[in-house]
Structure formats: structure tokens, C-alpha cells
Amino acid sequence: MYAVIMAGGKGARFWPRSRNRLPKHLLDIVSEQTIIQETIARIAPLVPPEKTLIVTGAGHAGELMRQLPEIPQANILIEPVGRNTAPCIGLAAVAIRKAVGDDVMIVLPSDHKIADEPTFCRILQAAAGTAECGNHLVTVGIEPTGPETGYGYIEKGERRMTVAGEDVFAVQSIREKPNREQARALLNQGGFFWNSGMFIWKASAVLTAMAAYLPDIHAGLLEIEAALGTADQDEVIARIYGGFRSISIDYGIMEKAANTLLVPGDFGWSDVGSWDALWEVSPRDDQGNAVRSGRGLIAIDSRNNLVYSPQKLVSLVGVEDVIVVETEDALLICRRGESQAVKQVVDTLEEQGRQDLL
Amino acid sequence: MYAVIMAGGKGARFWPRSRNRLPKHLLDIVSEQTIIQETIARIAPLVPPEKTLIVTGAGHAGELMRQLPEIPQANILIEPVGRNTAPCIGLAAVAIRKAVGDDVMIVLPSDHKIADEPTFCRILQAAAGTAECGNHLVTVGIEPTGPETGYGYIEKGERRMTVAGEDVFAVQSIREKPNREQARALLNQGGFFWNSGMFIWKASAVLTAMAAYLPDIHAGLLEIEAALGTADQDEVIARIYGGFRSISIDYGIMEKAANTLLVPGDFGWSDVGSWDALWEVSPRDDQGNAVRSGRGLIAIDSRNNLVYSPQKLVSLVGVEDVIVVETEDALLICRRGESQAVKQVVDTLEEQGRQDLL
Numbered sequence: 158m159y160a161v162i163m164a165g166g167k168g169a170r171f172w173p174r175s176r177n178r179l180p181k182h183l184l185d186i187v188s189e190q191t192i193i194q195e196t197i198a199r200i201a202p203l204v205p206p207e208k209t210l211i212v213t214g215a216g217h218a219g220e221l222m223r224q225l226p227e228i229p230q231a232n233i234l235i236e237p238v239g240r241n242t243a244p245c246i247g248l249a250a251v252a253i254r255k256a257v258g259d260d261v262m263i264v265l266p267s268d269h270k271i272a273d274e275p276t277f278c279r280i281l282q283a284a285a286g287t288a289e290c291g292n293h294l295v296t297v298g299i300e301p302t303g304p305e306t307g308y309g310y311i312e313k314g315e316r317r318m319t320v321a322g323e324d325v326f327a328v329q330s331i332r333e334k335p336n337r338e339q340a341r342a343l344l345n346q347g348g349f350f351w352n353s354g355m356f357i358w359k360a361s362a363v364l365t366a367m368a369a370y371l372p373d374i375h376a377g378l379l380e381i382e383a384a385l386g387t388a389d390q391d392e393v394i395a396r397i398y399g400g401f402r403s404i405s406i407d408y409g410i411m412e413k414a415a416n417t418l419l420v421p422g423d424f425g426w427s428d429v430g431s432w433d434a435l436w437e438v439s440p441r442d443d444q445g446n447a448v449r450s451g452r453g454l455i456a457i458d459s460r461n462n463l464v465y466s467p468q469k470l471v472s473l474v475g476v477e478d479v480i481v482v483e484t485e486d487a488l489l490i491c492r493r494g495e496s497q498a499v500k501q502v503v504d505t506l507e508e509q510g511r512q513d514l515l
Numbered sequence: 516m517y518a519v520i521m522a523g524g525k526g527a528r529f530w531p532r533s534r535n536r537l538p539k540h541l542l543d544i545v546s547e548q549t550i551i552q553e554t555i556a557r558i559a560p561l562v563p564p565e566k567t568l569i570v571t572g573a574g575h576a577g578e579l580m581r582q583l584p585e586i587p588q589a590n591i592l593i594e595p596v597g598r599n600t601a602p603c604i605g606l607a608a609v610a611i612r613k614a615v616g617d618d619v620m621i622v623l624p625s626d627h628k629i630a631d632e633p634t635f636c637r638i639l640q641a642a643a644g645t646a647e648c649g650n651h652l653v654t655v656g657i658e659p660t661g662p663e664t665g666y667g668y669i670e671k672g673e674r675r676m677t678v679a680g681e682d683v684f685a686v687q688s689i690r691e692k693p694n695r696e697q698a699r700a701l702l703n704q705g706g707f708f709w710n711s712g713m714f715i716w717k718a719s720a721v722l723t724a725m726a727a728y729l730p731d732i733h734a735g736l737l738e739i740e741a742a743l744g745t746a747d748q749d750e751v752i753a754r755i756y757g758g759f760r761s762i763s764i765d766y767g768i769m770e771k772a773a774n775t776l777l778v779p780g781d782f783g784w785s786d787v788g789s790w791d792a793l794w795e796v797s798p799r800d801d802q803g804n805a806v807r808s809g810r811g812l813i814a815i816d817s818r819n820n821l822v823y824s825p826q827k828l829v830s831l832v833g834v835e836d837v838i839v840v841e842t843e844d845a846l847l848i849c850r851r852g853e854s855q856a857v858k859q860v861v862d863t864l865e866e867q868g869r870q871d872l873l
Contacts, residue, residue, distance in 0.1 A: 173830070452844060452872070455863050457856055462848070470845045470872055472531070472860045475853030479837060483846060486810065487828045488839070490820070490848075495833030498815055502830045505813050514810070514828055 158285055159260050159360075160204040161249040162196060164213040164221065164267035165239045169503040170431045170496070173487035174465070177515050182268035183220050187429060187438065191224055193267045200265065202278050203285075210234055210252060211267070212245045237395045242354075243409040244401045247367055247374055248394075250360040251382035261288045262363075264356040264406075270438050272425025280422040283323035284357040290320075292362040293418045296328070296411065298350025300423035304340035307430055309333055309352035309407065312343075313419050320420075328417040331407060350421055354428075356406065357420075363410070370413045374401055432480045432489075432496035436463040446473065461493065487514055516643055517618050517718075518562040519607040522551060522571040522579065522625035523597045527861040528789045528854065531845035532823070535873050540626035541578050545787060545796065549582055551625045558623065560636050561643075568592055568610060569625070570603045595753045600712075601767040602759045605725055605732055606752075608718040609740035619646045620721075622714040622764075628796050630783025638780040641681035642715040648678075650720040651776045654686070654769065656708025658781040662698035665788055667691055667710035667765065670701075671777050678778075686775040689765060708779055712786075714764065715778075721768070728771045732759055790838045790847075790854035794821040804831065819851065845872055 168181025175181045182193040190198070197209060206227040212234045213221055222230060234248055246264055253260055263281055271277045284295045298311045314327030331352065335343060343349040356363075367375040377397040384393035411417055427438050439447035445461035448454045450471035459473035463480045478493040491499060506514050526539025533539045540551040548556070555567060564585040570592045571579055580588060592606055604622055611618055621639055629635045642653045656669045672685030689710065693701060701707040714721075725733040735755040742751035769775055785796050797805035803819035806812045808829035817831035824841045836851040849857060864872050 173828075450846070453869075455860050457859055458853075459848075464846070464848065466841075466846045468844070469841070470531075470869075472845065472847045472857075473849075474847070474856045474860065475850035476837060476848050477850075479834060479848060481839065481846070481848055483824075483827070483841060486826070487830065488808070488822070488824045488841060489830045489832070490817075490822065490834050490837060490839055491831075492833035492835075495816075498832045499830075501815055502813050502832065511811075511828075 158204055158208065159249075159253050159262040160200045160209045161246065161253075161262050161264045162193065162200075162209065162211045162267045163242060163245050163264065163354075164193060164211050164217065165236060165245060166266075166268055168268065170499055171435075172499055172503045172506075173482055173484045173489050173514070178216060179220065180217065180268075181429075183217065183224065186435060187270050192270070192429070193221065194224055196265060196267050196269070197225055197228070199271060199274050199277065200263065200281075203281060204263065207232070210249050212236060212249055214239060235394075237398050239403070240398065240401045241403045242406040243367070243371060243404045244374055244378075244398060246356070246363060246406050247371075247378045248381065248398070250364050250367075251378045252385060253360040254364065255382055255385045259359055259361045261285050261357065261359055264358075266354045266428070268429065269353070270425075270427045270429045272438075274424070276424040277422070277426075279321070280323060280420055280424065281355075281357065283321040283325070284355075284420045286320040287318070287325050287418060287420065288357045288359055288362070291416075292365060293358065293416050294362060294366060294411065294414055295325070295357040295418045295420060297353045297355040297357070297422045298419045299353050299426045300421060301344060301349065301351050304337060304344050305351065306334060306337055306340050307434075308428070310335065310340075310343050310349045311352050311419055313348050313350065313421070317418060323420055326419045326421070328411070328419050331412045350419065351426075352407065353422070353426060356411075362416075366410045366414050366416075371404065371409050374404070374409075377401060432463060432482070432491060432499065433493060436461075436480070436493060439463065448473075463493065516562055516566065517607075517611050517620040518558045518567045519604065519611075519620050519622045520551065520554060520558075520567065520569045520625045521600060521603050521622065521712075522569050522575065523594060523603060524624075524626055526626065528857050529793075530857055530861045530864075531840055531842045531847050531872070536574060537578065538575065538626075539787075541575065541582065544793060545628050550628070550787070551579065552582055554623060554625050554627070555583055555586070557629060557632050557635065558621065558639075561639060562621065565590070568607050570594060570607055572597060593752075595756050597761070598756065598759045599761045600764040601725070601729060601762045602732055602736075602756060604714070604721060604764050605729075605736045606739065606756070608722050608725075609736045610743060611718040612722065613740055613743045617717055617719045619643050619715065619717055622716075624712045624786070626787065627711075628783075628785045628787045630796075632782070634782040635780070635784075637679070638681060638778055638782065639713075639715065641679040641683070642713075642778045644678040645676070645683050645776060645778065646715045646717055646720070649774075650717065650723060651774050652720060652724060652769065652772055653683075653715040653776045653778060655711045655713040655715070655780045656777045657711050657784045658779060659702060659707065659709050662695060662702050663709065664692060664695055664698050665792075666786070668693065668698075668701050668707045669710050669777055671706050671708065671779070675776060681778055684777045684779070686769070686777050689770045708777065709784075710765065711780070711784060714769075720774075724768045724772050724774075729762065729767050732762070732767075735759060790821060790840065790849060790857065791851060794819075794838070794851060797821065806831075821851065
């Protein structure tokens with residue numbers, strides 16, 4: 158069984174910590190480990206490093222190898238450009254087919270947080286068992302805890318089987334990110350799960366689906382597959398991959414295929430998509446303050462703040478609901494609940510050509 | 516005419532910028548110059564550097580000389596310990612008497628901000644003229660702009676004279692810092708001025724008053740005067756000054772003497788006593804943000820903040836009424852209006868023995 162970690166993200170929403178050269182998954186933002194180190198450690202009980210592939214951009218491969226010395230260098234697949242998840246997964250699938258003929262691949266985003274790792278592994282094992290016994294395209298749906306608007310939703314259909322004690326359902330429908338009202342309606346209706354971006358299938362199964370629903374990309378992937386391991390490999394990947402359109406696996410395959418299945422999971426999942434989401438999943442003191450400081454904390458009458466200041470003593474006086482992030486060259490001060498606007502700061506820096514701060 | 520600058524302050528309220536080794540008056544907190552550099556430059560039209568004395572603690576003399584190379588080293592009078600303003604002024608008075616017999620001395624705090632310097636000089640000249648023609652103890656009272664509770668108040672009595680175009684009044688009463696209600700009542704009643712801590716008198720006049728109202732301190736000052744310029748000077752000052760009680764000139768002399776006079780002044784004065792007061796006197800952008808940043812500012816929907824971050828780009832997102840101050844080893848985040856509690860942070864650091872941060 159293979160693990161395929163999709164590590165193409167930029168993570169502008171964690172500016173000023175995330176930068177072009179250092180996207181979210183390479184940051185120690187949730188714990189002392191970086192997010193991708195946690196992701197790899199989490200899957201390790203199921204898949205050894207030799208069978209763990211990471212798909213990433215050329216600019217991040219060096220740092221990634223530095224953070225993950227246990228992963229063989231040949232397992233780092235370089236995307237010459239980002240083309241969303243469908244080409245990324247296709248690249249990994251042909252690499253697996255070339256290496257071992259066929260095998261189950263567990264496809265995981267590189268930058269999520271999971272609180273209950275034993276349950277996570279149990280659910281993935283059930284999903285892998287499901288994938289193994291057919292050409293199913295299996296995804297994990299997260300039991301929603303509220304009407305979140307930041308996630309896509311998957312509607313479960315009828316129960317199809319039980320694998321390793323877990324019920325497996327047909328996928329009835331897939332919904333793009335809803336607005337608040339729509340999200341409330343989905344929760345009231347019941348049977349909807351958050352789209353976790355985790356997929357489990359045989360390499361052959363996803364490539365068959367690509368041939369059917371993304372034939373242009375499938376044709377390109379065959380060319381790449383033929384070149385893998387030859388002297389032309391890098392040149393072919395650069396040429397073919399650059400010509401791919403940008404398309405997600407959800408839109409390109411999952412919304413169209415008939416053989417999709419859903420395994421529900423409830424293991425404290427978050428995609429940690431913003432500073433606000435980070436506050437939600439961070440350990441907090443009695444006053445609700447999540448503070449990482451190099452030299453201690455003195456808090457007076459202050460509640461529900463998120464502060465990152467790695468070298469300094471942090472002192473809070475009478476402040477509530479503020480996010481403060483300090484790096485060597487930038488200082489962000491943001492009201493809690495407004496952190497989606499951090500993207501605007503990054504856009505402004507791009508307009509201003511402030512490469513030093515991006 | 517002499518100027519005597521009282522530079523004994525600690526300025527814990529500007530932590531984390533102010534430190535034991537670097538009190539408020541040695542900081543460039545209001546402008547590009549340090550506060551004491553501004554103070555010296557402001558008085559320079561009236562008093563040359565050779566006649567400007569600075570009374571300060573031993574720990575600050577080095578930095579003070581570095582910042583004020585134009586002041587002769589002999590003009591820096593070292594207090595072995597801080598004993599409030601009465602001994603400080605007495606020390607300067609005997610130094611002047613020893614040097615030139617007698618002269619008018621303009622006594623100024625080292626750490627105030629004055630917007631209208633020409634008017635300031637005009638008022639001081641009138642006060643000096645008043646002091647010169649008698650043994651009056653003259654103080655400058657500031658036209659109040661609101662019911663401030665952070666200042667003492669002086670009540671004017673009947674008009675006594677007009678000097679250089681300025682009316683000079685008897686001092687009717689002196690009030691300690693009032694509460695908000697009392698301050699409102701004083702303003703409604705009228706005839707009250709803020710106590711600026713500026714005093715103008717002949718050295719002989721203040722020493723006569725000390726002999727009458729602070730005879731113990733006066734006796735010690737005579738011993739110091741005898742030792743000035745001898746080999747014993749430092750030893751005598753250390754011994755005598757250490758034995759002085761701590762007492763303010765307001766409480767020790769001004770509240771008791773009968774020959775006190777008041778010159779009202781209105782020249783944009785502030786004692787800049789806190790981060791909140793600094794926001795009040797700082798230049799602010801259209802959105803009310805006073806930001807000093809090393810690499811620029813990006814503000815989105817943010818108002819009325821004070822931010823100091825000398826090395827970094829500052830980005831504000833959706834925040835109002837927050838004070839953020841970043842130094843090499845500390846980060847303060849404080850709600851505007853709460854900055855008097857910064858003193859509590861310093862007290863906590865003292866309790867914890869965090870000498871590195873004090």
C-alpha cells in the first residue's frame with residue numbers, strides 16, 4: 158500500500174509565517190513539528206517511508222527533504238507547475254504503476270490536523286480494504302461539527318458494505334463550499350459530510366477513471382509513464398505537465414464517476430485553513446489565549462488571543478480576540494474572525510512587488 | 516540664567532521600550548530625537564549648553580552624555596540615589612551658587628512634549644523676568660484641555676503683575692491628582708491649571724525656602740556645597756544624598772511657601788505619561804493609526820491603533836484601539852485606554868526577577 162502526500166499548497170493565509178519559499182505544510186504552526194512531519198508520522202503506522210510518495214513544487218523539494226530525511230529522495234515527485242489535484246494524483250498513480258504494477262494508494266493533503274490518530278488509521282484501513290476489493294474510488298467524509306462554509310460537502314447514499322467494522326456508503330452528491338444558510342440547511346437535512354480531500358483507491362482504478370473523464374490528462378500521463386526512469390524523464394514531465402489544465406480531482410472525477418464510495422470518519426479533523434482556524438485547534442490557557450512565545454507570557458485581563466512571537470516575552474494587557482504574528486521582517490495584527498483578509502495583505506504585497514516579504 | 520533638567524525618571528510605563536538602563540527621556544519615542552534631546556534643543560534659545568545642568572542617576576549618565584555631546588561633562592550632576600524633586604533641585608541650586616554666586620534657574624522635567632516652542636520660550640522668559648525681580652518661586656501652569664486625572668492642579672489667585680506681556684498670578688492652592696469627578700468640578704469652577712513641574716526662581720530663593728520648610732535637607736545641601744570641587748565631593752554627595760528623605764518640591768515647598776507665583780501657559784504641553792498619551796500626541800494617518808514601522812504599513816479596515824515595530828513591515832487587519840510595541844526581547848499588546856496597567860507588567864517582571872527584561 159502506498160501513501161501519496163499532496164504538498165503543492167502555497168498557504169498565503171498564514172502570512173507572515175507562510176511565504177512563497179515556505180508554505181503552510183512546511184511550518185511548525187500547529188505543534189513543534191511541521192505540519193508535513195506530522196502528516197508523515199501519522200500515516201507511518203500504515204505505510205513505511207519507502208512507500209510514501211510526496212508530490213511537491215520544485216521550490217519546496219529541498220526544504221521538504223531536509224524536514225523528512227526518512228523519505229527516499231526518489232519518492233519526492235516534482236511538479237514543474239501546480240495544476241491542482243487531478244494531475245498531481247495522476248502523476249503519483251503512473252509512478253506507482255511503473256514501480257509495482259498496481260497497488261492501493263492513500264492520497265492525503267499535506268497540511269491538515271487530526272486529533273485522534275488511532276481512529277484516523279482505523280478509518281483509512283477500512284477505506285484501503287474497500288479500495289482493495291474492487292475498482293472503487295473511496296473518499297473519507299468528516300462528521301460535521303457545525304455549518305462550516307470553508308469546506309465542500311459530500312452527501313452519503315445507501316450503505317453498500319461494511320469493511321473492518323466501518324460502514325461504507327455510496328456517494329449521493331458532492332457540493333461545492335456552501336454559504337452559511339446552505340450549510341445550515343445541509344446539516345438540518347442530515348447525511349452530509351465534510352470533504353476531507355482524502356482519497357483511497359488502486360492506481361489502476363483512478364487511471365481508468367481518468368481515461369474516462371479526463372482523457373487529455375490521461376493521455377499525457379501515459380507519455381510521462383513511458384519516460385519515467387529514462388534520461389528524458391524531467392524534460393517530458395516539464396513539457397507534458399506544463400500543458401495540463403488545472404483541475405481538481407473532485408470536479409474532474411469524483412463528481413462524475415459512478416463507482417465512488419464514502420467512509421465516514423470522526424477523528425478531530427481540521428484543514429487549519431487560517432489563523433482563525435489555528436486558534437480553534439490550538440491549546441489555550443484558562444483565558445482562551447493561545448500564545449507561543451520564546452521568553453514567557455504575562456497576561457493581564459486578556460482573553461481569546463492568538464500570539465506567535467518566537468524570540469520574545471509576550472505581554473497582553475486588556476486585549477481580546479486579537480491575532481498577533483511576528484516574524485523577522487513582518488508583524489501582523491488582525492482581529493480574530495477577520496483572518497481571511499490576510500490574503501488581501503499578500504495580494505497587496507504582490508501588487509507592490511515586495512518579493513522580500515512574499 | 517541656568518537651565519536645570521531633572522532626568523531622574525524611570526518611565527516603567529513605556530515598557531518594553533523603557534528599561535532600567537534606558538528610561539523614557541532617553542528614548543526616541545515621540546520623534547526621531549530622544550525626548551531629552553528635544554528638551555535641550557527647546558531650551559537652547561534661552562540658555563546655552565554651558566549653563567544647562569542635568570541631574571540624573573549614575574546608571575544613565577553615560578547614555579545621556581552620548582546623546583548630548585554639547586553639554587559639558589561637569590554639567591551632569593549625578594544623584595547617587597533618587598530622592599524625588601526637592602533634593603534634586605537643591606543639589607542643582609548649590610551647584611549654581613558655588614559656580615556663580617546666584618542666578619535664575621529654570622527647572623524643567625526631562626521628559627515632556629511641547630508642541631508650540633516659541634510660546635514656550637516666551638512664557639519661560641516672562642517667568643524668568645518675574646523670578647529675577649524678587650525672591651518669588653514661580654511655576655508654569657498649563658491651560659487644561661480636559662478633566663485629566665493624571666496631573667496635579669494649581670489654582671490661581673489674584674493677579675500680581677504683568678511681565679513681558681504675561682499676567683502673573685498668586686498661587687491660591689495646589690491640588691494633588693484628582694479623580695475624574697473632582698477634575699470635572701475643578702474645570703467647572705475655573706481658574707485651575709495643570710501642574711507642569713516647571714519652576715523658575717533664583718538659586719538663592721529656593722535655598723531660602725528650603726532653609727524654612729526643609730531644614731534637614733537644607734543642612735545637608737550646605738555640606739555638599741562645601742565639598743563641591745574638592746577631592747571629597749563624590750564621597751560627601753553619596754553620604755549626604757543617601758540620607759535625604761524622598762520628597763517632592765511641590766509637597767515640600769510649593770504647598771507651604773507664601774511667595775509662590777503662577778504664569779499660565781498654553782503651548783501644547785503633554786507629559787506623555789503612557790502609551791495612551793503617546794497615541795494622543797503622535798501624528799496619525801487618516802484612519803487614526805500611529806504606526807512606526809521599519810518596512811512600511813498595510814492597513815485593512817483598521818483604526819486608532821499605535822504600533823511600534825522598527826525593523827518590520829506592519830500589517831493591520833480589522834483591528835481598532837490596540838497598542839502593539841515590539842522590541843528585541845519583548846512584545847506588548849495592550850488595549851488603548853488600558854496602558855496604565857503596563858506598570859503591572861513591570862511589577863510582575865520585578866517579582867519574577869526577570870532582570871533581562873527590566
